Amino acid sequence: MEELTFNEIISYAKIAEDNAKKFYLDAAAIAEQRNVKEFLESLADEEQGHSDRLEGLRKAIQERGVVPQMHQDIRNLGYADYIEPVNLDSDASYKDVLEVAMAKEKEAIKNYESFARYVDDPEARKLFGLLAEEERRHLKRFEEDYDDLQNQYY
Amino acid sequence: MAIVVRKIKRKIGIRRGGRGAESSTLRPQYTFKTPPCSHACPSSEDIRGYLVKMAQTENYAWSHEDAIEDAWHTITDKNPFPAVMGRVCPHPCESECNRKEKDQAVGINNMERFIGDYGIENKLALKKLNGDSHSEKxxxxxxxxxxxxxxxxxxxxxxxxxxxxxxxxxxxxxxxxxxxxxxxxxxxxxxxxxxxxxxxxxxxxxxxxxxxxxxxxxxxxxxxxxxxxxxTGWDMNIPGEDAANLWTGADFLHRISAGEKVDIGNKVIVIGGGDTAIDAAMTSLRLGADVTILYRRTRNEMPAIDHDIVLAEEEKIHFEFLAAPVEIIKDGSGRATAMKCLRMELGEPDASGRRRPVPIEGSEFTVETTAVISAIGQAxxxxxxxxxxxxxxxxxxxxxxxxxxxxxxxxxxxxxxxxxxxxxxxxxxxxxxxxxxxxxGNDMEKDPDWPVVRTDKMNLGHYVSLERMQEKFLPPAERKTNFNEIRFALTQEQVLEEAKRCMSCGRCFDCDNCFTFCSDSAVKKLSKDLPFGEHYEFHLDTCQGCKKCAEECPCGFIDML
The missing domain is CATH 3.50.50.60 (FAD/NAD(P)-binding domain)
Known part of the structure; x- marks a missing residue:
């Protein structure tokens, strides 16, 4: 792992984002609820946005030679720790999509955090940390939407 | 006896102001307005209508019973459940009552209950609107x-x-x-x-x-x-939720209501902060359990009706705030024996405007239980x-x-x-x-869209301060071991007294102030056989626009236009 270059790390992350985009588009194609379909399409757009941001990060690192600092500690709400998402089918609800999205973000965080543990290069570790932080931010947004939806009376 | 207002100690004819005291191009107009109680009532009950009529019984030679029966028909025009809602409604009408600005809100909910019970006891029947009959099923x-x-x-x-x-x-x-x-x-x-x-x-x-x-x-x-x-009660989506002795609040209350025996043991944890959580907790207490309500925010954010929280506190139900379950621990037979929880702290406001609970890392704790009731929402x-x-x-x-x-x-x-x-x-x-x-094939009939009258358009000084008739509850020690009704009704005398506290916001109640204060003989009295709000009229040919009538109208019924 220590031999990974920044470019390779970013490329890996972009592939993950592109896969996520494809996942949401496939789910949108079969979803019957108009709002759910639109929500899934918006998530696919967001994954494209993440991919674009990674490309921007690649350029920034190439120009400045260092990985940007992480900004803040993101505190998640913990739903992704125990919720088991259902498979998204044609009957998928907004809640189902949020559960799947939280699980995917949680998995991405775990991946980046484990990569960070296995690399020796401090800058590469920082980059994985930065990517994990980005995913944590996405997860927090989904968790808050889920909390608003599912726990509005609680 | 009528709505209690201060007596104007001035003989008719000796009028304050006098000609030439003030004049303007504005002219008075009686304008119906919506009282805030009705505006806040999701059933749009004509609260002012029936309270004023009960308050005016002696002025109009109605019997008290006629006024109460009339009140029952006025309420049931909009809501066929006065005895029910008089017991369970959180009465947003009272929260908006203009009387709060004077002393205390009028006890509308207590009066609704009395009137509803009167309707049941006296076998009053709901009325058809007219003799129409339609074939469409x-x-x-x-x-x-x-x-x-x-x-x-x-x-x-x-x-x-x-x-x-x-x-x-x-x-x-x-x-x-x-x-x-x-x-x-x-x-x-x-x-x-x-x-x-x-x-x-x-x-x-x-x-x-x-x-x-x-x-x-x-x-x-x-x-x-x-x-x-x-x-259908919402799941918490946490591990162990399939425990045999875990119910949603909706399911638990339904079972009890249906007469089912539910084995909850002696140490019940209720999760949630809404009305269902309170009801499930107070019910569990009556079944003999020691009860803790576990809520992930603080008391301030609990969505339950505040007074019901107070009742639960009086009954010594325990509250564990800023804590949320993360796992139900079961024994070999699949029954919950304990619950793993996390401490929370409040973060930024969420979509409901309440501060969102955020878990505190490493704050896990476990509580033992003989039954769990999750009351976090329903679908x-x-x-x-x-x-x-x-x-x-x-x-x-x-x-x-x-x-x-x-x-x-x-x-x-x-x-x-x-x-x-x-x-x-x-x-x-x-x-x-x-x-x-x-x-x-017609347009839908809609309720009148009158402006809502607030105290800035009223003259509260004309009303006499009167203490609100307070309902009584069974003492906690006498109520928490049985399912007897815990709240007592007001007596008829109390209800008729309480009705007099209604200020008839936005509609004339015949106080005579406009007539008394007009120095231009521009206010004429009409027959009291006419509907409320139509007992006076302005003769604008003599009006000088002094505004005295509008200023002295207690209930904000007169506009200067």
Whole structure:
């Protein structure tokens, strides 16, 4: 792992984002609820946005030679720790999509955090940390939407 | 005796101001306004109308009984459940009452209860609006407050109405979600019976979508109102939730209401901060358990009615705030024995405006339990009606209750997402007006859209401060071991006294101030046989626009235009 270059790390992350985009588009194609379909399409757009941001990060690192600092500690709400998402089918609800999205973000965080543990290069570790932080931010947004939806009376 | 106002110690004819004191081009006009109580009431009850009439009995030589009976008919014009709502409504009317600015809000809810009970005891019957009879059959799915309200409003317009109810009794969440110590069954039964007596056919134990298909219903009825409520408790989605001794609040209260024996042991944890959590906790206490309510925010954010929280506190129910469950720990037989929880702290406000609880890392703790009741929210049961469910789990309906399907309306919890019963009743009423308009090919009749009068347009100095008649409750020691009703009704004397505290905001109550203060002889008295608000008229040919009448009108009925 220590031999990974920044470019390779970013490329890996972009592939993950592109896969996520494809996942949401496939789910949108079969979803019957108009709002759910639109929500899934918006998530696919967001994954494209993440991919674009990674490309921007690649350029920034190439120009400045260092990985940007992480900004803040993101505190998640913990739903992704125990919720088991259902498979998204044609009957998928907004809640189902949020559960799947939280699980995917949680998995991405775990991946980046484990990569960070296995690399020796401090800058590469920082980059994985930065990517994990980005995913944590996405997860927090989904968790808050889920909390608003599912726990509005609680 | 009337609404209690200060006596104006001035003989008619010796008028303050005098000609030439002040004049303007403005002229007075009596203008009906909406009182804030009715404006805040989701059922739009004419609260001012019936309270003023009760307060004015002696002025108009009505008997008290006539006034109370008239009040019952005034309430049931909008809401066929006065005895029920007089017990369970969180009374947003009182929260908005202008009298708060003077001393205390008028005790509207207590009076509604008394009037409702009077209607039951005296066997008062709901009235049809007129002698019309229509042939178009209407089906209502669900005999909860919204469905029965809609059924009543359609039946009184002359339609044949059939209500399909999946349970063996009516009332919906009023029966299966509210314990009998707050709402005795016989009160609910009596008010449902009055609706049935009007000709509404209620078919119990008949679930549309299971026993009768929705498509068949659509063929047989010209209009359908879907008011299936939200009877299914939400899951917490945590490990171990399938424990045999874990129930949702809705399921638990339903079982108790249906007379089932539920083995909860002696140490119950109730999760949630809403009305269902409080009801489940107080019910568990009455079954002999030591009860803790675990809530993830603080008392300030609890959505339950504040007074009900106070009642639970009085009964020594424990509260564990800023804590949330993360796992149910079960024994070998699949029963919950403990619950793993996390401490929380409040972060930024969420979509509800309340600060969002955020887990504190490493704060895990475990509590032992003999039963868990999760009361964190409820959802509708869409079996056979899946086509109506939107992406958020509710049904889309417009302002008139129309769904996207032709001739199908929806309302109540299933469209508003867990509201209060009076909202459901209000939606049932307005939807009935929409269905009637649709079936007759007319525009929907709407309630008058008068401006709401607040105290800045009133003259509170004219009203005498009067102490509010306070209802009494069974002492905690006497109530927490049984299911006896915990709140007592006011007496008739107290109700008639309390009615006098209504300030008749925005509508004339014959105080004579405009007549007394006018120095230009521009106010004429008319016959008291005319409706309220029409007992005076302005003769503007002599008016100088001094504004005295408007300034001295206590209730804000006069505008200078």
């Amino acid at each position: 209407v089906a209502i799915i669900g005999a909860g407050p919204s469905g029965l309200s809609c059924a009543y409003q359609l039946a009184r317009r002359g339609y044949p109405v059939t209500v399909f109810e999946m349970f063996d009794k009516g009332g919906g969440m009023l029966r299966f979600g509210i314990p009998i110590y707050r709402l005795p069954d016989d009160v609910l039964d009596a008010e449902i019976r009055k609706i049935a007596d009007l000709g509404v056919d209620i078919k119990y134990s008949t679930k549309i979508g299971r026993d009768v298909s929705f498509d068949n219903l659509k063929k047989d009825y010209k209009a359908i109102y879907v008011s299936i409520g939200a009877h 509708p049961d869409y079996e056979g009606l899946e086509r109506f469910k939107n992406d958020r789990g509710w049904i889309n309906a417009d302002d008139e209750g129309k769904t996207e399907m032709d001739a199908v309306w929806a309302g109540g919890d299933v469209t508003i997402g867990l509201g209060i019963a009076t909202e459901a009743i209000g939606l049932g009423r307005t939807t009935a007006a929409s269905i009637h308009a649709h079936l007759r």
